[in-house]
Amino acid sequence: MTRLSFGRKFFLTFDYILLSILAFLCLLPLVNVLAISFSSSTAATANIVKFWPVDFNLKSYTYALSKPEFSDAYWVTIKRVLIGTPINVILTMLVAYPLSKDDRLFRWRKYYSWVFIFTMLFNGGLIPWYMTIKTLGLIDTFWALVLPGAVPVFSVILLLNFFRGIPKEIEEAALIDGCTHWRILWRIFLPLSAPAIATITLFALVGHWNSWFDGLILMNKTEHYPLQSYLQTLVISFDLKIMNVKEAELLSQINNRTLKASQIFLAALPIMLTYPFLQKYFMKGIVMGSVKG
Amino acid sequence: MKGLFRRELPFHIMVWPGLLAVLIFSYVPMAGVVIAFQKFIPAKGVFDSQWIGFDNFRFLFQQPDFTQILRNTLVIAIAKIVAGLIASIGFALLLNELGKAFFKRTIQTLVYLPHFLSWIILGGVLIDILSPSEGIVSWALGFLGINSPFFLGSSSWFPFTLVLSDVWKEFGFGAIVYLAALTSIDPTHYEAAVIDGANRWRQTWHVTLPGIAPIVVLMVTLSLGNVLNAGFDQVFILLSPSVMDTGDIIDTWVYRMGLVNAQYGLATAVGLFKSVISSILIITSFVMASKFANYRVF
Numbered sequence: 403m404t405r406l407s408f409g410r411k412f413f414l415t416f417d418y419i420l421l422s423i424l425a426f427l428c429l430l431p432l433v434n435v436l437a438i439s440f441s442s443s444t445a446a447t448a449n450i451v452k453f454w455p456v457d458f459n460l461k462s463y464t465y466a467l468s469k470p471e472f473s474d475a476y477w478v479t480i481k482r483v484l485i486g487t488p489i490n491v492i493l494t495m496l497v498a499y500p501l502s503k504d505d506r507l508f509r510w511r512k513y514y515s516w517v518f519i520f521t522m523l524f525n526g527g528l529i530p531w532y533m534t535i536k537t538l539g540l541i542d543t544f545w546a547l548v549l550p551g552a553v554p555v556f557s558v559i560l561l562l563n564f565f566r567g568i569p570k571e572i573e574e575a576a577l578i579d580g581c582t583h584w585r586i587l588w589r590i591f592l593p594l595s596a597p598a599i600a601t602i603t604l605f606a607l608v609g610h611w612n613s614w615f616d617g618l619i620l621m622n623k624t625e626h627y628p629l630q631s632y633l634q635t636l637v638i639s640f641d642l643k644i645m646n647v648k649e650a651e652l653l654s655q656i657n658n659r660t661l662k663a664s665q666i667f668l669a670a671l672p673i674m675l676t677y678p679f680l681q682k683y684f685m686k687g688i689v690m691g692s693v694k695g
Numbered sequence: 696m697k698g699l700f701r702r703e704l705p706f707h708i709m710v711w712p713g714l715l716a717v718l719i720f721s722y723v724p725m726a727g728v729v730i731a732f733q734k735f736i737p738a739k740g741v742f743d744s745q746w747i748g749f750d751n752f753r754f755l756f757q758q759p760d761f762t763q764i765l766r767n768t769l770v771i772a773i774a775k776i777v778a779g780l781i782a783s784i785g786f787a788l789l790l791n792e793l794g795k796a797f798f799k800r801t802i803q804t805l806v807y808l809p810h811f812l813s814w815i816i817l818g819g820v821l822i823d824i825l826s827p828s829e830g831i832v833s834w835a836l837g838f839l840g841i842n843s844p845f846f847l848g849s850s851s852w853f854p855f856t857l858v859l860s861d862v863w864k865e866f867g868f869g870a871i872v873y874l875a876a877l878t879s880i881d882p883t884h885y886e887a888a889v890i891d892g893a894n895r896w897r898q899t900w901h902v903t904l905p906g907i908a909p910i911v912v913l914m915v916t917l918s919l920g921n922v923l924n925a926g927f928d929q930v931f932i933l934l935s936p937s938v939m940d941t942g943d944i945i946d947t948w949v950y951r952m953g954l955v956n957a958q959y960g961l962a963t964a965v966g967l968f969k970s971v972i973s974s975i976l977i978i979t980s981f982v983m984a985s986k987f988a989n990y991r992v993f
Binding site: 410414417420427428429431434438449452497511518522524528530531533538583614630638662663669670677678681 | 978
């Protein structure tokens, strides 16, 4: 290795600093909101909170967690993640496996594929979609949050491209040994596709966690709102439904700003604790799925 | 023949649950676009509502705010595509120059963060930090002696805020494909360039950039399908009455007209208008991508 020239050193220093600033710009707004959520309402109103809490306290959090609307919404979201994610992943696998076969192994492959691909090219738009779900009687039911998006076509394509990369000889050998396709999918393809499965699981999980519009329009009763739909009503306009004296007392010690901040942070936390651990998988998964030659 | 059917039977069984979901929740709504040609009344349903031909579309194109909304949508969407592309490529090039794997990985984890958060959360964050009276951005700008503009409340700043915050959310995640392309450039090309006396800048110009050019062309082509997608979630959460003239887009208009004002036929017509143009663009982009970049969807 030759010694670095002055120009190169200068550039590298500049590069390290610039990228650090960029990374901090992605983090700092959230740190600011986090600091506000832990600060007293006087400090938040006086506008002196920057990146560290002033008069550290947990009052906003106790209040947020004691609100039934918040805990109900959190529970609806946990339910849709726990039920919706496995449905997404299982249906994706079941569709991707046959569609990854050769035309001569599965003659219908082409027709089925086009039925799925076409949904990426054209859609009926919001109103007919809403009317369909309404006609099926799903409005105000939990299944309206899970069934309409049950098959994420993008994930199907990602996974079937991954399945195609698995050597055919393995499958042929298993078939000769009398393995069924169900067993091949479960015992051979799934273990070999860990990065792709992890990627589509992450997408399904984040998708369900972050989804809010379906909750907003498909649920008439606010107690059926998932977390993000509830947060949306909060971020856009804050309603002051004070129920009792104890709540009123609590509200005098906190204010909208710290309360909003604490709920925003509570909604972001599970995602922040998940995606970093799946980073090496989804980076591989994205490239496999979208940059196919 | 019977043997063949038996052999393929498991495949059919595997496909059908997913196929059923798609038929019900994607294809039934596609058939539902006929509402666009009706004076649709929910109580009468699709079969008994009055057919009015293209009246909804005619009415639509006569609206003065329709051209406005179309223009807003195009301006915001195209600005997002261009700015996002430049930011992602620039970031990937800068990150690729660095050697320390741990530093690179940490930077990546941090810049992916906004991508995984919803626009509801980020909207809440932006509304707080961009507030001219109490936001931290106005404090930081005040530090530099700049008076903070009303990013979310002035119609001249609003589209700029939309584009900038969208780039902020997505530039890191968008860089993944370019980073992958950069690591797959054959190192012997660099060695050859060094032997030919190329310095770092010339290596970047003659090896790195041509190396990622195919993927850049591909991403530009595929983004064609998005020129009518200005980002419903983001605009919906940040839009306010004072910025309607530059911030209202097709999707927010459809939502208001259809689900708030119950003008179902009209809203479906606008949705159909958008869907048809988008699908023409997507198909064009797929055809171009398969021609120029040898790209296949599946």
